[in-house]
Amino acid sequence: MNLISKSPFFIKLLLIFLLSLVGQSVYSQKSKKSFVPKYKAVFTSPAKLIPTASAPDAPIAGNGDVGIVFGGTPEKQSIYISKNDFWKAKKGYPDGGLSLPGGLNISIPELKGATFYAEQVLANGNINVVFKKKGLTFTLKAFVPSDNNVVIIEMATSGRESCNVTLDIWSQTGFESHNESGEKEGLFYAVRHFDSPDLDWPSHVALAMNVIGATGKSFELNSSSKVTVVVGVSSSLESEDYLNVACYRAQNCTPKIIRKLDDINNLYWKNFWAKSHIEIGDPELEKYYYGSQYLLASSSRNKNFAPAIGGNSITADAIRFWEGDYHTNHSYQASWWGSYSSNHVELTDPYEKPILDYMEKAKGHAKELMKCRGVYYPIGIGPKGFSSSMYPLTEEDMMANYGIKDLNIEGGHMFCGQRSNALFLSVNMFQRFYHTYDKRYVQKVYPFIREVANFWEDYLKYENGQYNNYNDNFWEVGPWTDNWRSDLKSGDINNTSTLGMLRMFCKGIIEMCTFLNVDKDRIGKWKHIQEYLPAVPTVETNGEIRIKAAEKGTGSGSDKRTKPGFGRVMAYSLVFPSDITGVKSTPEFAETLRKEVERWDTNPGGDSGWTNLESGFETYFTTAIRVGYDPEKVLQKLKERINKTALPNFLIAQSGGVTETLGAIPSCINEMLLQSYEGMIRVFPAWPASRDASFEDLRTYGAFLVSSAKKNNEVQYIKITSEKGRTCIVENPWNGKKPIVTEDGKPITPKINGDLISFPTQQEKVYLIKYEK
CATH class of the missing domain: 2.60.40.1180 (Golgi alpha-mannosidase II)
Structure with missing residues (x-):
């Protein structure tokens, strides 16, 4: 068949494609600035941490939906291709989750033993590769153009020697998928399917390869030739005709259109970097500041499918990596905590979509499990209302994963004894509201905000002049923790995390409903809750006031939750991003927390401390700045922490996900340069x-x-x-x-x-x- 001339669908698609080119050019004219960061990530050896569903140590590029990771050796190169909307929607952890579509292998035997050089260029989103061996220099440029789901790879050689190239387009196997591959009119394709009847929805993805400048999958590359490989990518959630769409995208990338796509890609990044910039006289911090923003922009532009904690740089299926999901008790939210102040609000556009898509299920959870109005969210969700955190569905699978047969723990969903996930999901919505006062956005998210309020109006118990919060655990509780059955039955009382988030929430919903001029009859109730929440739990130790995680704990493990120590979970809810503590608005409490930060070197308590490499990078340093800790020391500690787990592609690795650390450095630096959350604009409030x-x-x-x-x-x-x-x-x-x-x-x-x-x-x-x- 001819993919262009014989189908009206493709004629329509071609018109849309050409219009998108015009639209991009017009948009680019809005920029009046020319700033682009000078930094790039440099790689002098092949990646070691791939394949993985966690953070790779290889060059990354992407258009906010399709992402690529360059791996392999000079003679056996692999370009992994991932996509935000490709999920296996099977219930029961860990049987579903974010999945890898496939990739492209490039075999060049003559490059065995060649020197390795690759770079990830922040200015334009390109991956550039140079391999050298005696009389042969091989170069490769790869990028994913904005708003166009194709991967473009340009290959060339110089020197007296030629080389033989073999290409293999492939789809990932396993995880109960089935695959197909073939050839159409000179295009080579690979398809991966998840379509068993037990899925919430079927999911298919196609990769189609077009070779320009050579014939077939194997060819000779010499100094007089240049070969461009175009891989079209399409999923069934984009189009029911996903294979033909992928083929169309690959086939219609002529050299002229490729040049235009290159221009579009450069213009996107030029406009992106023109939105804001900093100059702090510290190249090391600046490169990670901009590197974090680059990585988020590469993964967060599909408004219907947000990047999950695995991002779009996975190189394996996210089977055991929490299904690569939207983790609701901070990991998902944290990706964007530096975007609002950096004036990259557009990157947050996908954030609320999976939250709103899950609302009806969350209402059911609240009604059936908590006997409350409102919404009750589990610890992990996926797109399209998918629950990624359901316990296994059979006794056999429960035994294999958790050593028990109980199929009805918390109604079969992992809430982990925590009631506050919906509160935590509201954080980013309030952040966007305060930074933009965008009425259409607030109207979009306010129904969710109101349902969160409904839940807490019903759940809190007003007793003896205060609203008490019972059976709400500070830490996650489940079959993997000690004494989990008793902790789920009667958990913590007035835990610090929920108390802080409730203060943030009451303030936010009052401002939102006033802004929209709705629900004014309910403001009195929310103000009453805000005023009569219990004080943050503290304990006096050696004459000093210390913060603790909960007022009371139940069960034999409760001592851990009532010992003194100011850790990351408290920081989220008391300082950043909750906004409820600051040196101007609450100076005495800020001083108490500043002293806690001082103890992170000596007597931190809990999981707090500068040396915590598992989690907390996304809040520790920004929190320290907000409570008045010495900014010179913060910069020193920040560099030390970066150097401990930084990967060459600017990812800062920790256990909680690929994307959750991307807001850490921008938010910290921005708060040192500029603050506004305490009701006033303060320039250089914490700059040395x-x-x-x-x-x-x-x-x-x-x-x-x-x-x-x-x-x-x-x-x-x-x-x-x-x-x-x-x-x-x-x-x-x-x-x-x-x-x-x-x-x-x-x-x-x-x-x-x-x-x-x-x-x-x-x-x-x-x-x-x-x-x-």
């Missing part, structure tokens, strides 16, 4: 006095874009662009000197209240603040 720095267009609460520079320990200016026309409040950084404020170059008179400068703003106006010299 001895270091010059500048930033452009970081985003703050109130929907402001802020730029500033600090030189010789003096702030040079503050530039603010108002997106929503809200009142702007700025802390005076000039020690009482009189500020001068202009609006689009025209002087205005601000209100001065102590060290606070405030003034009304208009949408899209630019405000410049300096001081009177």
Whole structure:
């Protein structure tokens, strides 16, 4: 068959494809800035940590849906191809989850023993490879263009020697999938299917390969030739005709269109990097700052299928890696915690989709298991309402995985004795609300927020003048923990994590419903809960006030949860990203927590400490900054932590997932340069006095874009662009000197209240603040 001329479907698809090219070009004209980071990840030896469902140590590229990882040796190269929407939707852990479509193998025997060099270029999303051996130099460029699900690989050689290349397009086998492969009109394809009747939905993915500049899968490559390999990628969740769509994408990438796709790719990254940037005089930190943003942008652009904790850089099926799921008690959320302040809000677009898709099931869980209104979320979910955290469905599988036969633990779902997952899922929604005041977004997520409120109105017990929270465990509890049956039956009382999240939530829902002018009759109840929540549990030890995880614990393992120690779970709920503690808004409590941070070197308690390599990287350093810990020490500790587990592709490895650390470095650096969560904009609130720095267009609460520079320990200016026309409040950084404020170059008179400068703003106006010299 002819894939172009004989199908109206493909004619329509071609028109859409061409229109997307025009749209990308128009969009690119919006950028007026030219900043791109100079950094790239360099690899001088083959990857060792692949195949894996966890963090690979190889070059990564992606368009936010399709991702590639370059692995293998010079003579046996492997390009792994993954996709955000390719899941095996089978119930019962670990029988489903995020799965690998397949990849492309490139065999070149003449390169055995060649030197290895590869780079992952942040400026344009390219993977560049150079292999050298005697008279032969082989080069490869690979990229995944924005908004086009094709992988483009350009190969060439130089020198007097030629080489023989053999290509093999393949689909991953196993995990109860079945596969097919074949050839159509010079295209080679491989397909992977999950379609057994016990799945929530069937899932299929096709890879189709087109070779331009050579014939067939095996050919000679010499200095006078250049070969381009195009792999079209399509899934059944994109199109029922997924194989033909993949073939179409590959076949229609002519050299002219490939050049256009290269331009589109470069323009996407140019516009991406133009949204904000920092200069802090520290190349090591800057490369990881931008590297984290690159990796997230490579994986988070499909609005219907968010990157799970495995991202789109898996090189194996996520069988035992929590199914690579959306882990609801922090791992999923943490990916984006640096995106809002970095002015990359667009990367958060996919976030709420799986949460909203699961709402109906979560309502059922609340009603059936908790006898409450509202929503009750398990510890792991997938796309399209899939539950990735169901216990095995048979006694045999339960015995094999957990050594018990009980099929009805917590209704068959892993809630792990925790009630707070929906609270935690609201964190990012509030973050986006505060940073954008986007009414359409708030209208979209508010039904979920209201259902979370419904649950807690029913679940909390108002007794003796306070709202108590019973049987809600601080730590995850299940058949893998000691005394789990008693802990599930009568768990912790007033655990710190939930108390902190409830304070955050009550504040947020009151502001949201006021913003939308809805549910005003319920504000009184939420204010009452907010006011009469128990105090954060503390204990006095050797004359010092220490934080503890719960007011009371039940069962023989409860002592662990009531010992003093300020760890990562408390940091999430008390400081970052919950926003409920700060040196301006709660100075005494912030000082208590600052002292806890000081103990991380000596007497941390719990799982806290700078040296925790398992989890917590996503909050520890930002939390330390927010509670007033020495910023010079934070930078020192941050570098030490990076060096312990950093991979050459800028991933910071820890046990909780591939993507969960991507917000850590941007959020920490941004909070040192600019803060706004305490009701005012503060420039350089925690930047070391001895270091010059500048930033452009970081985003703050109130929907402001802020730029500033600090030189010789003096702030040079503050530039603010108002997106929503809200009142702007700025802390005076000039020690009482009189500020001068202009609006689009025209002087205005601000209100001065102590060290606070405030003034009304208009949408899209630019405000410049300096001081009177």
